[in-house]
Amino acid sequence: MRVTVIGTGYVGTVTGACLAYCGHRVTCVDTDARKIEKLRRGEMPIYEPWLEELLQLAAARGGIDFTTGLEAPAAESDVIFIAVGTPPLETGEANLCYLEAAARSSGAAMDDSRFRVVVNKSTVPVGSGNLVDTLVREGIGEAHPGQLKRIHFGVASNPEFLREGNAIADSLYPDRIVLGAEEERTLQVLRELYGPLIAQSFEAPAFLPRPAALAQVPVVTTTLTSAEMIKYAANAFLAVKIGFANEVANICERVGAEAPEVMTGIGLDARIGARFLNPGLGWGGSCFGKDIQSLLHTAREYGYRSRLLEAALEVNLAQRQLAIQKLQEKLFILKGRTIALLGLAFKPETDDLRDAPSLQIAERLLQMGARVKAYDPIAMEACRESYPALRIQYCGSAEDAAQDADALVLVTEWKQFASLDLRGLAKRMARAILVDGRNLFDPETARQAGFDYCGIGRPQRAARTNGAAAPTMT
Numbered sequence: 001m002r003v004t005v006i007g008t009g010y011v012g013t014v015t016g017a018c019l020a021y022c023g024h025r026v027t028c029v030d031t032d033a034r035k036i037e038k039l040r041r042g043e044m045p046i047y048e049p050w051l052e053e054l055l056q057l058a059a060a061r062g063g064i065d066f067t068t069g070l071e072a073p074a075a076e077s078d079v080i081f082i083a084v085g086t087p088p089l090e091t092g093e094a095n096l097c098y099l100e101a102a103a104r105s106s107g108a109a110m111d112d113s114r115f116r117v118v119v120n121k122s123t124v125p126v127g128s129g130n131l132v133d134t135l136v137r138e139g140i141g142e143a144h145p146g147q148l149k150r151i152h153f154g155v156a157s158n159p160e161f162l163r164e165g166n167a168i169a170d171s172l173y174p175d176r177i178v179l180g181a182e183e184e185r186t187l188q189v190l191r192e193l194y195g196p197l198i199a200q201s202f203e204a205p206a207f208l209p210r211p212a213a214l215a216q217v218p219v220v221t222t223t224l225t226s227a228e229m230i231k232y233a234a235n236a237f238l239a240v241k242i243g244f245a246n247e248v249a250n251i252c253e254r255v256g257a258e259a260p261e262v263m264t265g266i267g268l269d270a271r272i273g274a275r276f277l278n279p280g281l282g283w284g285g286s287c288f289g290k291d292i293q294s295l296l297h298t299a300r301e302y303g304y305r306s307r308l309l310e311a312a313l314e315v316n317l318a319q320r321q322l323a324i325q326k327l328q329e330k331l332f333i334l335k336g337r338t339i340a341l342l343g344l345a346f347k348p349e350t351d352d353l354r355d356a357p358s359l360q361i362a363e364r365l366l367q368m369g370a371r372v373k374a375y376d377p378i379a380m381e382a383c384r385e386s387y388p389a390l391r392i393q394y395c396g397s398a399e400d401a402a403q404d405a406d407a408l409v410l411v412t413e414w415k416q417f418a419s420l421d422l423r424g425l426a427k428r429m430a431r432a433i434l435v436d437g438r439n440l441f442d443p444e445t446a447r448q449a450g451f452d453y454c455g456i457g458r459p460q461r462a463a464r465t466n467g468a469a470a471p472t473m474t
């Protein structure tokens with residue numbers, strides 16, 4: 001099929017690459033000419049593992065190109081995806097100006113040569129499907145006065161669930177595909193488009209083998225409104241789940257229980273599940289905070305106050321402050337101290353810094369008069385560029401960051417940090433204090449390496465005084 005994807009961010013580029021890899025002819029469109037130029041040169045405007053490799057394969061399969069001009073590709077496409085940003089406004093509402101422009105321009109590009117489906121992949125407030133329909137109509141009306149009845153299109157909501165850092169695998173091997181539309185004809189187009197993914201009939205790329213158990217991807221077909229709600233409900237649930245783990249961890253710390261052990265114990269309950277139960281310095285990223293704010297805003301518009309979701313935001317903010325509290329417990333005064341942050345990205349395997357806990361932690365430390373050094377394997381350039389006012393001293397390695405620092409705070413659990421030479425790091429520091437904000441390290445190993453260690457939900461002194469081994473599962 002012929003496909004246009006509007007927006008070449010994390011979602012749009014990955015969607016375009018996967019669909020072209022599955023054999024569709026794709027054009028990706030963005031108003032940001034710099035991004036388009038980069039993509040044309042084969043350079044990635046974002047860091048996402050395997051994206052470059054997949055784009056190369058995609059070009060040789062269905063074919064994929066990049067442009068700033070929407071009109072020509074949209075005119076010849078069967079499916080037009082909208083994957084533009086929907087960042088939060090000060091009020092918590094989603095800013096729909098990019099979506100509005102994309103929908104209106106899509107309408108303007110249409111003629112009566114074919115039936116087209118406009119698919120909204122951006123996360124938008126419940127009810128935005130109707131808005132897209134209205135805007136496409138307006139676009140058609142403005143560009144082709146009097147021809148609205150002859151130009152046929154459908155609108156669908158197809159929320160995106162990819163995780164940055166794992167986006168290609170999540171898109172090629174999704175847990176489910178949600179398709180929301182009001183007309184069977186529209187759904188039929190999308191079932192055909194996603195046919196290779198639903199049936200898993202495409203040849204898996206060598207670098208990302210298909211999970212052994214995956215034979216068929218479940219498709220959830222819903223109304224437009226339900227599809228929009230599914231996206232918000234999924235993100236809200238995950239944020240609440242992490243918030244719950246953090247709350248329990250904070251209690252663990254006070255009563256002398258080991259939070260990671262507790263999480264193992266509850267996560268094995270099939271009703272609970274082990275994932276998203278890692279206590280830490282709170283979640284971040286472009287989605288959770290923005291989407292919960294937006295859902296709260298929608299609920300308020302309908303006269304409903306969601307106390308649980310409000311609490312999820314509050315708990316998360318407090319969790320980020322734990323890094324500062326723990327540093328104060330160890331160092332008392334932070335003014336004039338040098339604090340080294342390991343990790344800046346909001347999570348490993350991405351360069352995305354949107355709503356990253358590291359930013360708030362760095363900002364607070366700087367306000368308190370501390371010096372902040374940082375090392376991140378990927379996100380330092382993005383941080384320097386996007387947050388020039390943040391007076392962070394960027395370092396070339398974890399060792400450089402640790403050199404002469406008064407404390408080390410592990411903020412992002414990049415895999416490579418797990419194999420750092422802790423003894424070597426401790427020796428370089430003015431004071432060997434380690435705040436392990438993601439419970440990446442084994443406390444005993446860190447202590448033996450010379451660190452004054454504290455994790456999240458881990459009592460200061462080992463709870464096990466009888467020499468018993470870590471909990472085992474039999």
Ligand SMILES: NC(=O)c1ccc[n+]([C@@H]2O[C@H](COP(=O)([O-])OP(=O)(O)OC[C@H]3O[C@@H](n4cnc5c(N)ncnc54)[C@H](O)[C@@H]3O)[C@@H](O)[C@H]2O)c1
Nearest residue numbers: 007009010011030031032084085086098101102122123160
């Ligand atoms: N990033 C994620 O992990 C993720 C996951 C699921 C859903 N989402 C949702 O998907 C949407 C996109 O997210 P993202 O992270 O890819 O955003 P992004 O900010 O990385 O990319 C959006 C792109 O859209 C472009 N754009 C804006 N207006 C345009 C227009 N009129 N025409 C063409 N291009 C335009 C921007 O220049 C930008 O490159 C958001 O609604 C987000 O909530 C994101």
